[in-house]
Amino acid sequence: MSFKIAVLGGDCVGPEVTAEAQRVLVAVSKRFGHDFLFTEAPVGGAALDAVGVPLPDETLNLCRNSDAILFGSIGGPRWDDNSRFDLRPGQALLSLRESLGLFANLRPVKPYPLLADKSPVRPEVVRGTDIMVVRELTGDVYFGQPKKRWVTPEGRRAVDTMDYSEREIARIVRVACELARQRKKRLTSVDKSNALITYRLWKEVVIEVCAEYPDIELSHILADNFAMQIVSNPTRFDVVVTGNLFGDIFTDEASVLAGSIGLLPSASLAGLPTGRALGLYEPIHGSAPDIAGKGIANPIAAILSAALLLRYSLGLEKEARAVEHAVSATLGAGYRTADIASPGSTQVGTREMARQVIDRISTKED
Numbered sequence: 001m002s003f004k005i006a007v008l009g010g011d012c013v014g015p016e017v018t019a020e021a022q023r024v025l026v027a028v029s030k031r032f033g034h035d036f037l038f039t040e041a042p043v044g045g046a047a048l049d050a051v052g053v054p055l056p057d058e059t060l061n062l063c064r065n066s067d068a069i070l071f072g073s074i075g076g077p078r079w080d081d082n083s084r085f086d087l088r089p090g091q092a093l094l095s096l097r098e099s100l101g102l103f104a105n106l107r108p109v110k111p112y113p114l115l116a117d118k119s120p121v122r123p124e125v126v127r128g129t130d131i132m133v134v135r136e137l138t139g140d141v142y143f144g145q146p147k148k149r150w151v152t153p154e155g156r157r158a159v160d161t162m163d164y165s166e167r168e169i170a171r172i173v174r175v176a177c178e179l180a181r182q183r184k185k186r187l188t189s190v191d192k193s194n195a196l197i198t199y200r201l202w203k204e205v206v207i208e209v210c211a212e213y214p215d216i217e218l219s220h221i222l223a224d225n226f227a228m229q230i231v232s233n234p235t236r237f238d239v240v241v242t243g244n245l246f247g248d249i250f251t252d253e254a255s256v257l258a259g260s261i262g263l264l265p266s267a268s269l270a271g272l273p274t275g276r277a278l279g280l281y282e283p284i285h286g287s288a289p290d291i292a293g294k295g296i297a298n299p300i301a302a303i304l305s306a307a308l309l310l311r312y313s314l315g316l317e318k319e320a321r322a323v324e325h326a327v328s329a330t331l332g333a334g335y336r337t338a339d340i341a342s343p344g345s346t347q348v349g350t351r352e353m354a355r356q357v358i359d360r361i362s363t364k365e366d
């Protein structure tokens with residue numbers, strides 16, 4: 001089959017890890033006989049430097065006309081003190097999510113047993129963790145209006161507005177329920193209904209939508225309690241659904257379970273995970289300016305994001321699994337980038353780690 005894939009490497013380590021994920025996709029296309037047409041476009045700081053805006057129209061149009069977007073990471077100290085908020089690299093990601101309607105952010109957290117010693121959380125707590133966090137991505141305090149800052153007689157003031165509609169909540173809960181159906185059929189909704197009226201509505205709508213899924217066991221947890229449970233008792237969770245800001249924070253927190261943020265992929269979808277929706281696929285890590293250009297960044301998060309791309313936007317489940325197996329096998333063979341190195345393992349750079357994965361895909365070692 002033939003597919004169009006937009007490649008937006010972005011800044012710092014972004015282009016380095018994205019190039020490896022693209023190589024992995026090329027290996028998949030050769031082995032399984034698909035035709036992937038890749039087109040690169042600038043985004044973030046790279047686009048600011050080239051054309052003066054973080055998300056050029058050409059880049060957005062390319063994304064609109066693609067089946068999926070492979071994304072790296074954006075931002076870096078060079079652009080940090082841009083005085084205009086809308087001219088910061090991170091703004092590109094928010095505009096992409098909004099313009100493309102990418103409302104469902106899937107962030108699986110499934111630590112590799114082999115790397116259990118890399119987490120600061122005790123191995124017996126981490127063991128068996130397999131969570132799918134479903135983060136709402138185009139609402140909440142990120143996008144609510146008004147959003148402004150101004151000067152009052154008492155001093156400066158700024159307002160972000162927390163806003164959720166029934167429709168926005170219902171559609172993200174449906175995504176979570178569909179995923180729960182494919183997994184252990186347990187759904188936890190994280191809210192702050194004891195303090196925020198938006199989360200009261202959230203909880204109500206969650207209950208209503210879940211009534212359509214009687215096979216799914218629903219529970220509710222308050223966000224502060226969840227922040228504690230996710231690192232003290234992570235195996236009690238299967239699918240977790242929450243709003244934009246909580247989802248942002250808790251997925252970084254959950255990444256400590258995996259041992260390195262360099263391991264975790266994400267998918268941002270414009271529809272249900274069962275329907276080959278347009279999606280943007282990116283590591284959950286940032287642009288890591290401190291290690292950029294050194295060839296040592298861990299490409300696994302980007303490679304696993306490519307696997308999610310195959311699964312959710314192209315509907316190629318067998319191919320997605322082949323990539324995931326190849327990554328597990330590469331770790332199993334003892335290859336480690338610096339962030340997950342341990343005594344007795346073979347330390348490799350970005351390129352070599354990806355090459356090991358590609359070899360295993362090409363030789364059908366799965």
Ligand code: IPM
Pocket residue numbers: 090093094248
């Ligand atoms: C993420 C990032 C973004 C977010 C930033 C870069 C705006 O932290 O994708 O998790 O907050 O959503």
Ligand code: MG
Pocket residue numbers: 248249252
């Ligand atoms: Mg984040």
